[in-house]
Structures are given as structure tokens and as C-alpha cells.
Amino acid sequence: MPELPEVEVTRRSFAERIAGARVTGVRLGAPLRWPLGCDPETLHGFTVGEVQRRGKYLWVPLLDGRHPVCGLLLHLGMSGSLAFGEPGAQPGKxxxxxxxxxxxxxxxxxPRRFGAVVWSPGLEHGxxxxxLSGLGREPFDPALTPEVVHAALKGRRTSIKAALLAGDIVxxxxxxxxxEALFCAGIDPRTAxxxxxxxxxxxxxxxxxxxLAQALELGGSTLRDFRDAHGMSGAFQSQAQVYGREGEACRRCGGTVRRIVQGQRASFFCPGCQKR
Structure with missing residues (x-):
């Protein structure tokens, strides 16, 4: 599933090129996770503004002149990808x-159609x-301090891995x-x-x-089919310290990397380096 680094890499790969373009048409294929929510013809003539990211969503604002009128919220789902290029290629299956x-x-x-393109009158409306209402803070938000994180964790009995995946803190x-972050911090993913x-x-x-900064620098992770809007793959997976390395030697202590399942998701960690 494309995560924040992959979504941000995708945004950067086409945001500057599409900004200022005028919408000339919309084509809908098979239904996605949610309906578009408007008549596609009503989008004709709007100007595309500065593409933004919030969590794993992309916001494509549509302007009338210089004034934002509405926008499209995009989610890549489990296996989605965006491409931006010259017209002409016929749509595939x-x-x-x-x-x-x-x-x-x-x-x-x-391919799985878990992604979405949804019209909305604004980021804070509709x-x-x-x-977006349940999302936590952006990871590089200065307002996200250690005190804020610690306070948010104190009242929870779930595992720290589950809390990170929930996305309502960060x-x-x-x-x-x-x-990878839990390995870096030396924290067992099962820790309450x-x-x-x-x-x-x-x-x-x-x-x-x-x-996340390293992942952004390396273009995200490509485990199956992630590509940015240029068609480029990510390389972070080749630098992973524990993810996908079950049974291999820990690069820090030489112990054996383990794999467990938490909430139907695989967790990889080093018992020697990560403590509860």
C-alpha cells in the first residue's frame, strides 16, 4: 500500500507541471471506493492550483481565476498509482x-479499485x-513535540505498533x-x-x-507496483534494517530478525535490540 512517503513522492513528481493547467475533460472508468460526487462536466474550465498532501491523501484544488472553488481528494488505495503525461494513450483495464x-x-x-477520487467544496468542508477529520498531525509539524506524543500515548493500552498504524497521533x-522507526528507537513493537x-x-x-525523511530521499518503497507520476520506483526497501528480513542477521547486533503478526499486519523486529 502506498504510504506517506510514496504519496509525497508522487505529489512532487507532478505538482509543478500541472499547476496552472486548465481542466478540459474528465473520464470515469469502473467505480472506485467512493463515487466522484459531482457531474464530471462541471469541472471543465477550472484551473488547477497547488497540489497538497494531507496524510495519504492528495488534494487537487480547482480555481476560478485565482480563487479556490472546490477540489478533488485522491487516495491511491492498496495498489493505485498516478501518472501525468501527454494525452493519447488509450486507457487500460x-x-x-x-x-x-x-x-x-x-x-x-x-487494479484493486480501493483508491478514490472525490469532489469536495473544500478541504474543511464536505x-x-x-x-480527513480523524488524521493525526503531520510528522514534520513543529507542533508535534515529544510532550504531545508522550501525552497521547499515556492513556492507551494498545501496542505502540498499533498506535503508529492508527495514524491519529501522527x-x-x-x-x-x-x-523501521521502532527498530531505530529500540522499542519492541508489542510494548504497551x-x-x-x-x-x-x-x-x-x-x-x-x-x-520518513530517508524514505522520501530514496523515492519511497516499491514492494510490488508503486511508481511515481514519472513511472519511477522507490528504493527505500533495499535499506530496510528489519522489514522483510525474517530469519536474517540483525545488522546492528548480529541476532536474528523475527516476524510476528499484530492486528493482521506483519511486524519485523530484533529481540536483542528492541526492548519492551
């Missing part, structure tokens, strides 16, 4: 949305507000990055949230940020 503009076509390809630490001390919360926050 898994191409379910095209936004035609004067600078090219933004196309969503999604469907966008509903979908967004972006999906399964790969949660495993309320047992995380203030110093460990500070270390964990630094590791979440460091892990």
Missing part, C-alpha cells in the same frame, strides 16, 4: 480516472473534511516505516503505549521523522 488538462492527463491506475508511519517513557517518546518521534 485498470485505468479508472483521467483528468484532462491543457498540460497533460492525470491518470489514476488502480467529503474531504469527513475523510500520520505517515505505515507498516514498513513503523517497523502507556509504558513508553518521555525520553523514549522523544527518541521514537525522532526515529519516525528520520525514517
Amino acid at each position: 485498470h485505468d479508472h480516472f483521467d483528468l484532462f488538462t491543457t498540460r497533460g492527463v492525470l491518470r489514476l491506475t488502480d 467529503m474531504a473534511a469527513k475523510l 500520520v505517515g508511519a505505515g507498516n514498513i516505516y513503523a517497523c 503505549c502507556h509504558r513508553i517513557s518521555r525520553p523514549r517518546a522523544e527518541r521514537l518521534l525522532a526515529c519516525v521523522r528520520g525514517t
Whole structure:
């Protein structure tokens, strides 16, 4: 599943090229997770603004002149990807949305159709507000301090891995990055949230940020079919310390990397390096 680094890499790969383009048409393929929510023809003539990201969602604002009128909220689902390029290529079986503009076509390809393109009158209104309301802070938000993280963890009895995946404290630490951040911080993924001390919360926050920053630098992770809007794959998976390395030697202590299942998700960790 594309996580925050992959979504941000995708945003960067087409945001500058599409900004200022005028919408000339919309094509809908097979139904996605949610309906578009408007008549596609009503989007014609709007100008595309600066594409933004919130968590794993992309917001494509549509302007009338210089004034925002509405926008499209996009989610890549389990296996979706966006491509932005010249018009002409006929849509394939898994191409379910095209936004035609004067600078090219933004196309969503999604074999499993868990992704979405949803119209909304604004980020803080309509469907966008509903979908984004439960998200935690962005990982690089200065307001996300160790004190904030520690306070949020104190009242929870769930595992720290589950809390990271929930995304209501901090967004972006999906399964790969949660495993890697916990290894970096030396915290066993089974540790109960309320047992995380203030110093460990500070270390964990630094590791979440460091892990996501490295992933962004390496273009995200490609485990199956992730590509950015240029068609480029990510390389973070080749640098992983524990994720996907069950039975292999820990690169830090030489112990054996283990795999367990938490909430139907695989967790990889080193028992020697990560303590409860």
C-alpha cells in the first residue's frame, strides 16, 4: 500500500507541471471506493492550483481565476498509482480516472479499485473534511513535540505498533516505516503505549521523522507496483534494517530478525535490540 512517503513522492513528481493547467475533460472508468460526487462536466474550465498532501491523501484544488472553488481528494488505495503525461494513450483495464488538462492527463491506475477520487467544496468542508477529520498531525509539524506524543500515548493500552498504524497521533508511519522507526528507537513493537517513557517518546518521534525523511530521499518503497507520476520506483526497501528480513542477521547486533503478526499486519523486529 502506498504510504506517506510514496504519496509525497508522487505529489512532487507532478505538482509543478500541472499547476496552472486548465481542466478540459474528465473520464470515469469502473467505480472506485467512493463515487466522484459531482457531474464530471462541471469541472471543465477550472484551473488547477497547488497540489497538497494531507496524510495519504492528495488534494487537487480547482480555481476560478485565482480563487479556490472546490477540489478533488485522491487516495491511491492498496495498489493505485498516478501518472501525468501527454494525452493519447488509450486507457487500460485498470485505468479508472483521467483528468484532462491543457498540460497533460492525470491518470489514476488502480487494479484493486480501493483508491478514490472525490469532489469536495473544500478541504474543511464536505467529503474531504469527513475523510480527513480523524488524521493525526503531520510528522514534520513543529507542533508535534515529544510532550504531545508522550501525552497521547499515556492513556492507551494498545501496542505502540498499533498506535503508529492508527495514524491519529501522527500520520505517515505505515507498516514498513513503523517497523523501521521502532527498530531505530529500540522499542519492541508489542510494548504497551502507556509504558513508553518521555525520553523514549522523544527518541521514537525522532526515529519516525528520520525514517520518513530517508524514505522520501530514496523515492519511497516499491514492494510490488508503486511508481511515481514519472513511472519511477522507490528504493527505500533495499535499506530496510528489519522489514522483510525474517530469519536474517540483525545488522546492528548480529541476532536474528523475527516476524510476528499484530492486528493482521506483519511486524519485523530484533529481540536483542528492541526492548519492551
